[in-house]
Amino acid sequence: MLTILGFAMIATFLVLIMMKKMSPIAALVLIPALFCVAVGQGAKLGDYVIDGVGNLAPTAAMLMFAIVYFGVMIDVGLFDPIVRGILRFCKADPMRIVVGTALLAAIVSLDGDGSTTFMITVSALYPLYKRLKMSLVVMTGVAATANGVMNTLPWGGPTARAATALKLDAGDIFVPMIPALGVGLLAVILLAVVLGRRERKRLGILTLDEAIVQEPETVLVGAGAGAGGGSDRTRKNSGGAGTGTDAEHTAAVAHDGDADDEGFKGLDPNRATLRPKLYWFNAGLTVALLTAMIMELMPIPVLFLLGAALALTVNFPHMPDQRARIAAHADNVLNVSGMVFAAAVFTGVLSGTGMVKHMADWLVGAIPDGMGPHMAIVTGILSIPLTYFMSNDGFYFGVLPVLAEAGAAHGVSPLEIARASLIGQPLHMSSPLVPAVYVLVGMAKVEFGDHTRFTVKWAALTSLVVLCAGLLFGII
Incomplete structure (x- = not known):
């Protein structure tokens, strides 16, 4: 009976959230x-x-302070060069951007922590996806799958658990699996190519100037022309793919904000929170933090707590500014x-x-x-x-x-x-x-x-x- 109820509970949960009947x-x-x-254990x-x-309190604490830390890093402009570099490399081509998502997620996954990987990947690429009106489920799907392949690293968790449970050496488990995992990573990149081509067909390829220089509202019109709007120029850029939008992509794009969405502010070169003089300090602090995580010098929640406190203090020494930054990320936290x-x-x-x-x-x-x-x-x-x-x-x-x-x-x-x-x-x-x-x-x-x-x-x-x-x- 417990077996049936267990599967029924999981199935009920998945069905309700996928049908959006419950949050x-x-x-x-x-x-x-x-x-x-129902199983008689309500008491x-x-x-x-x-x-x-x-059991999950340390994880919750880690996520709270990690979000504050990486939120501050976004505010001060640590990831702006990455976003601009990816955009220039990809030339506003959706296919290259999706492939870049897979590569970035895989590289950052070397730190062994999924939460950190997702925070860095989304922080760097969310403004780009928003600016080009790309499907956000493509970003989350590719990032999660790439991270899943890399999650098998000995310090990532599963391999260490398997070694502990069966009393084996983690290296003996992981090293022979490297070729197969390499094939898995290639499969994710191939998936990114396929999904990127679908996005390219749906949106077309904007020029670099259109993606970076134009006002967000103009880019929105150009990127959203696939839905049937826009000028002759923007319809030309969209490649006439307006009638071929996939329903699963549309669901993620449609609910996701207007022209003034905060995602468009990620590349604003004039935002007040930028700290260009502290760029190398922030970069060094982030590298030191990730290195300490990999070396397990302290529990991850403690590292992020210290990192968030240090980042806030150095970048925003005035208390009103610190409160403003915390409030800006309170929703995510x-x-x-x-x-x-x-x-x-x-x-x-x-x-x-x-x-x-x-x-x-x-x-x-x-x-x-x-x-x-x-x-x-x-x-x-x-x-x-x-x-x-x-x-x-x-x-x-x-x-x-x-x-x-x-x-x-x-x-x-x-x-x-x-x-x-x-x-x-x-x-x-x-x-x-x-x-x-x-x-x-x-x-x-x-x-x-x-x-x-x-x-x-x-x-x-x-x-x-x-x-x-x-x-x-x-x-x-």
């Missing part, structure tokens, strides 16, 4: 509360929620931290009621005995949905040891099982149980349901590509 925060809180009562709901909040604490209710009920354990046991028990010699492949396939429907902790510490034991009974090496368990990470990064994804959709101003509908199929396909590459190279 993600409301769904994350109310649906697990209802199912907790323990408070305990489950407190446990969940306790509240949005994301609220999502994290709401997700704590969901994960707390899933774990506390025993639903996760029963779901895992049922899935493992459903594997036919004849599949025993192929447990590595089975593990890889199962990791795709399981790491989406449950946290990495739940999968790697709850399910993986059982799969490894079943594989060992048929002579399958625990190393192969551990490598196969990484296959689902491209999809995992878009799971509603991953706090970082709320940073991504929140900063990009994309509905979580829109992101889910757009990304799941591409991320699952990327995971299968990595699995096939692992089989081809003999890694799995």
Whole structure:
């Protein structure tokens, strides 16, 4: 019964948010509360929620101060040269911009933290997508999938969890997987090319002068000509693609703001918050912060707390200016931290009621005995949905040891099982149980349901590509 209710709770949540019948925060809180009562454990709901909040509180604290830190870095102009450089390189070509999104997300993912990756990627590229009226779900989908592939780095989390759960060396798991993961990254870049071409067909290619020099309102008209408006010149630039707009792209673009949206201010060379004399200080501080994260010198929440305080103090020494900067980013902070604490209710009920354990046991028990010699492949396939429907902790510490034991009974090496368990990470990064994804959709101003509908199929396909590459190279 707990197995059925567990799957039903997850399915109910996904259906309601994808159909936009409930907001993600409301769904994350109310649906697990209802199912907790349904399994007869309503009296323990408070305990489950407190446990969940306790587990995710450090993550919420990290996100709060990270948003403030990177928000200040945007304000002072740290990422402006990156945006201008990408724009000049891409020449306002949507295809090149989407490919640039994949590359930037992959490079920044080397720090091993998804939230940081999304904050930097969206901070740098959101003004560009807005200025050219590109689909924001393309940005979030490509960034999340690229980060998912790179999330398998030994310091990223999943590999370390797999090594701990099976008592293996993280290097022995990760290093042989590099060729397969490289193929996965190439698949993401190819996906970016395909999606970028769709965007190019829908919008056309603006000239560099049109993208940078013209007023935002003019660029909006030119980029939005695909919807049927604009002058003869802008319709010519749009390539006549006005009738071919994809519904999934339109949903993300339509809700997303007017000509005075704050995203257009990202490239304003005259905004009052710029601190050009402190550019190298801010760049050095950011590099030092990311280096400290990779070296694990301190807990990440502490690093971002110190970084945010230092960035505010140096760049805005006057108290009114500091309060203004904090207030400017309060909306993002509240949005994301609220999502994290709401997700704590969901994960707390899933774990506390025993639903996760029963779901895992049922899935493992459903594997036919004849599949025993192929447990590595089975593990890889199962990791795709399981790491989406449950946290990495739940999968790697709850399910993986059982799969490894079943594989060992048929002579399958625990190393192969551990490598196969990484296959689902491209999809995992878009799971509603991953706090970082709320940073991504929140900063990009994309509905979580829109992101889910757009990304799941591409991320699952990327995971299968990595699995096939692992089989081809003999890694799995």
